[in-house]
Amino acid sequence: MKPKFAMYWASSCGGCEIAVLNTHEKILDVDANFDVAFWPVAMDAKYKDVEAMEDKSILLTLFNGGIRNDENEEIANLLRQKSQILVAFGSCATEGCIPGMANFSPSHEIVETAFHTLSTENPNSIYPQTSYKMPEGTIYIPTINSRVKTLVDVVPVDYFMPGCPPESHQISAVLDLVIAVVKGEAELPPKGAVIGVGNSTVCDECDRERDVKKIREFTRAHLVGALDPNLCLLEQGIPCNGSATRSGCDARCPTAGAQCIGCYGPAPGVIDYGARLISSFASVVDSNDPDEIERILDGIPDPAGQFYRFSLAGSLLKGAREAV
Amino acid sequence: MTEKSNFEPTIIGFTCNWCSYRAADLAGIARIQYPANIRLVRLMCSGRLDPTFVLKAFAEGADGVMITGCHPGECHYLEQNYKALRRYLLLRRTLVAMGIEAERLHLAWASAAEGIQLAREITEMVERVRVLGPLNWHLNGDQVQITHDATAELEVVA
Secondary structure, three states: OOOEEEEEEOEOOOHHHHHHHOOOOHHHHHHHHOEEEEOOOOOOOOHHHHHHOOOOOEEEEEEEOEEEEHHHHHHHHHHHHHEEEEEEEOHHHHHOHHHHHHHHOOHHHHHHHHHOOOOOOOOOOOOOOOEEEEOOEEEEOOOEEEEEEOHHHHOOOOEEEOOOOOOHHHHHHHHHHHHHHHOOOOOOOOOOOEOOOOOOEHHHHOOOEOOOOOEOOOOOHHHOOOOOOOEOOHHHOOOOHHHHEEOOOOOHHHHHOOOOOOOOOEOOOOOOHHHHHHHHHHHHEOOOOHHHHHHHHOOOOOHHHHHOOOOOOOOOOOOOOOOO | OOHHHHOOOOEEEEEEOOOHHHHHHHHHHOOOOOOOOEEEEEEOOHHHOOHHHHHHHHHOOOOEEEEEEOOOOOEOOEOHHHHHHHHHHHHHHHHHHOOOOHHHEEEEEOOOOOHHHHHHHHHHHHHHHHHHOOOOHHHHOOOOOOOOOHHHOOOOOO
């Protein structure tokens, strides 16, 4: 009998599933080596089917998405119970990602924005109720948590695979490894490892020339007439997050002329992604005069958004004060 | 009596080995009083201050953080205190965006001879934070934990 494979999406966009399908013919290897037991995006399945499975009967579960509501948390616990290897797959599950930026606001404001802003037609101010009495009995919808959590905040996680989404060649490599492990040809990495990544920063993979960084002005790519195609973006005043971001993506964005926004999460040894970037950006500001430094820093109008676009829910502070 | 008037803030103070730590030492030798609310941590230089230290302090219950170093132009390592200044200014902007009052993070310069000045800075900092009240970050969120074990990392793809 083939070992079981599962993939689940919690609070996420579905891009991680696309990235898995983007492995092209590798997906046939998944089918050849695994019995796909549960994958809501790809096939029909019910939670009760998973509940009926024996504990640890799923060999590999790729869990993408953060923990936004009690349904996410329930399924995270269920899949932890049923899985031998649970992988926090993608940026949402490892560090919150874009949905994690909701941690800048309290949850009641998020509900308010969704159901009661000018762009929403809701003349009777109808808000969703989490339970409703039907003739057949009471039905429930999930309840929103006060903040987005990462997968490891709610259950023990075996491996972390960052990326928004993880690059397909990295997914292929990880699938190959697990298949080799099943065949007894390889060993799993130590528990808690970050997999499907490089062991350095995006800068290390970036082909742009680097010299001494001295920033007199932070700007944005569309405000600059023509960017130097060969020079480090940060040296051109573009706030590129590559210096704090883990390698593994082949530096796609800076190579294409767009700054790294940090989707591969913190580089090895970095505890708080934003803190590392604050350190890195501040170090290259070319002034020792407080007023002049403040003027240069005005070029980063939203520092919290710049530094925690992907990592807010997994950062030391977890969110803004109103939300934690 | 309200809770606020009973409140004793916890301040984490980062000091430079060459100046502000010695200023604190001097204050001790000279029997200059400063509030026990501050817990001093000695670094080799204010330039050693990783913003992570500050975030960790706030996340684990500090009500304020004070960074101290040598006066501009007097750094033992030439100009690392200017780096500390720039990191402080950028970190403060980020903390304000996260809803933490700017007054909870303070930068002060103190030479090794300035025990009185350092004691005064600490006293003023404690009183500023006392007025703001507790930050209570660790009570609101979950316990802080470091999720990625750097020692257990393994490269799957070169």
